Amino acid sequence: MSTDSSISTNLATLLSDMAATARQAGRNEADVRLVAVSKTHPAADILEAARAGQVLFGESRVQEALPKAASLPPVLEWHFIGHLQANKVRKALPHFALFHSVDNLNLARDIARIAAETEQKARVLIEVNISGEVTKYGFSPTALEDSIDSLLGLPQLEIAGLMTMAPYSENPELARPTFAALREFRDRLEARGGIVLPELSMGMSGDFRQAIHEGATLVRVGTAIFGSRPPPIA
Numbered sequence: 272m273s274t275d276s277s278i279s280t281n282l283a284t285l286l287s288d289m290a291a292t293a294r295q296a297g298r299n300e301a302d303v304r305l306v307a308v309s310k311t312h313p314a315a316d317i318l319e320a321a322r323a324g325q326v327l328f329g330e331s332r333v334q335e336a337l338p339k340a341a342s343l344p345p346v347l348e349w350h351f352i353g354h355l356q357a358n359k360v361r362k363a364l365p366h367f368a369l370f371h372s373v374d375n376l377n378l379a380r381d382i383a384r385i386a387a388e389t390e391q392k393a394r395v396l397i398e399v400n401i402s403g404e405v406t407k408y409g410f411s412p413t414a415l416e417d418s419i420d421s422l423l424g425l426p427q428l429e430i431a432g433l434m435t436m437a438p439y440s441e442n443p444e445l446a447r448p449t450f451a452a453l454r455e456f457r458d459r460l461e462a463r464g465g466i467v468l469p470e471l472s473m474g475m476s477g478d479f480r481q482a483i484h485e486g487a488t489l490v491r492v493g494t495a496i497f498g499s500r501p502p503p504i505a
């Protein structure tokens with residue numbers, strides 16, 4: 272919905288806000304990367320953001336992302352942030368530098384199997400349903416503790432960290448406990464030994480500041496850059 276010129280302005284405003292928030296939180300601003308969430312937005316809008324210097328983009332549907340990526344400069348980096356269906360893994364694997372949302376053990380096994388067959392590796396985050404909302408995808412913390420050894424037994428997966436979505440709220444401060452809980456859960460998993468999970472993907476347009484305060488290394492922001500999206504088709 273944005274005009275081209277507002278995309279570069281929105282991007283600059285967002286990046287300076289992210290940097291200021293990181294400094295306020297006593298963090299290095301280089302330790303928080305922006306995933307510009309371009310789902311539903313046309314390639315022309317992505318090109319505008321790319322011309323303004325943005326390299327990393329997030330998409331949530333394979334069939335939408337691949338044609339858009341093919342029409343854009345090959346230097347761009349793509350992350351998959353949606354719920355990945357098993358029958359899309361083969362197509363998706365070579366195109367995404369990071370899968371944010373490995374949300375169940377079967378999917379992890381499918382990715383590993385197809386990666387092995389095609390001699391690839393997949394860099395992934397594990398999605399954790401910290402808030403416990405039934406509508407959300409992801410491992411419950413207990414399920415992930417039970418599955419972590421199985422996940423670590425899949426050598427084709429490079430598990431770089433964890434991802435979560437906070438419950439929707441008008442008040443971004445209400446997202447903070449979810450973000451803090453993801454960081455604390457990560458620390459607990461690391462304390463068991465045998466795993467390091469440096470990446471925390473959390474925070475969107477409404478709550479990226481709270482996420483940065485709580486340790487996000489990747490924030491996934493769409494609306495604040497590209498404007499509002501059409502409502503999803505039911």
Ligand SMILES: *Cc1c(COP(=O)(O)O)cnc(C)c1O
Nearest residue numbers: 308331352475476491492493494
């Ligand atoms: C769409 C989406 C976002 C971006 O949300 P905005 O509110 O537009 O910033 C972030 N994460 C995921 C998983 C998404 O699907």
